[in-house]
Amino acid sequence: MNIEDTRITLVEKQQYHTFAYGGQVPGPLFYVDEGDELTVNVNNMTALPHTIHWHGMLQRGTWRNDGVPGVTQTAIEPGDSFTYKFTAEPSGTFWYHCHVNVNEHVTLRGMFGPFIVRPKKPTALEKSVTKDFILMLSDWESEYAEKPGFGGVPGGVYNYFTINGKSYPETQPLRVNKGDVVRLRFIGAGDLVHSIHLHGHVMKIAFKDGFPLANPISGDTVSISPGERYDVIFTADNPGRWMIHDHVDTHTMNGNRPMGGIMSVLEYNEIKNNDTWYDWKDRKFQPDFYYEESLKKGPGIYTNEVFKGQAIQ
Structure with a gap:
């Protein structure tokens, strides 16, 4: 590599x-x-x-x-x-x-x-999973975007926030079918705490740092600190379009603009996406943004064209 x-x-x-x-x-x-x-x-x-x-x-x-x-x-x-x-x-x-x-x-x-x-x-709970998604949460200082070797010191200002290297609306929806048992693997890859809230559903916080919890905790919000991993599992039993976002409100901005950052949408395939005002109505869907397609294939090393950047010579 x-x-x-x-x-x-x-x-x-x-x-x-x-x-x-x-x-x-x-x-x-x-x-x-x-x-x-x-x-x-x-x-x-x-x-x-x-x-x-x-x-x-x-x-x-x-x-x-x-x-x-x-x-x-x-x-x-x-x-x-x-x-x-x-x-x-x-x-x-x-x-x-x-x-x-x-x-x-x-x-x-x-x-x-x-x-x-x-x-x-x-575990019996993870055996029941039908959809599996990976969400890596991170933070960026635009001041140092083109200054490699600098930044990331106390007093710096984080003003961009991403899921898998992208900020909303450049993130992708999490698409499910009614009845799916969904696993979201949150990974704190940045320097800040992110408090992730899912609308319309109750999550079971089932794994901490890879280890199964003897008694999963039910809730609609989970906080992920730097380096931490939490796996949550829920049943897709409420068809609609539902926000999933960081409830640290300043983390849902792109620079000084709201409606960005760590945000996505849980989309049910049973619901038509033809509302003219829907942010993602005319956007091309990119499968495997959350490595959901790769995880279906079983063990392997998977690259992803969605995340490829431009080589700097």
Whole structure:
């Protein structure tokens, strides 16, 4: 996997210089089985040093693969390569990210991607799931969009907020059928807390940081802190179009404009999208925006053209 200087578009004309895994933000989906042995060859094609930390992996007997410069390895210098080898354990929703200058490289340069480990013994609740979506939440400072090597320090102002690297209305609807059992995997990839509220439904907060909760909590809002993962599961039993959004209201803006940021819509396929005033009436739907199509295929490494940026030479 290459780390590349890549320019992505968050929304409209707001672009950002990123250090992208595989040239995309988020990076490729790693979907593996619990106990799989992974070998990942990483090539640093940028002008700054990087690593990959496999967040949540226990690294039993493989601590030198934890991806922390000065602790488990030297950083991967520009033009150099490094090979990570480890066993995928435990199971659950995880992610990977750079551990060099995390304040900038992760928060502002898009150096993150989803890492899902399929359990050997799934719970009865997760066995019932028919639709599975990944939502990585992150924050951006437009002041440093074209200043790689800077930003992400105390006192900075975050003014763009994204799901999977895009701000509303450049995000995509989550499309379901009545009767679906839906799993939303929230990953806190940024630097702020995001309080996600789903209209019209009751969610079961069923997993924390990949681990099943003995007693899932019912609610309509869940807060995800930096680095945290929460998996929520609900039954699609209320056909309509329903907002899902960050209830930290300043996170639903694009710069100084409202109706943006961390927002999406739960769309039922049974409901026609022909209202002239609907924001997404004439927008082209892009499947797999939440890796929902990739997750259907079973374990593999999945790139995604939706997240590809423009290479910076």
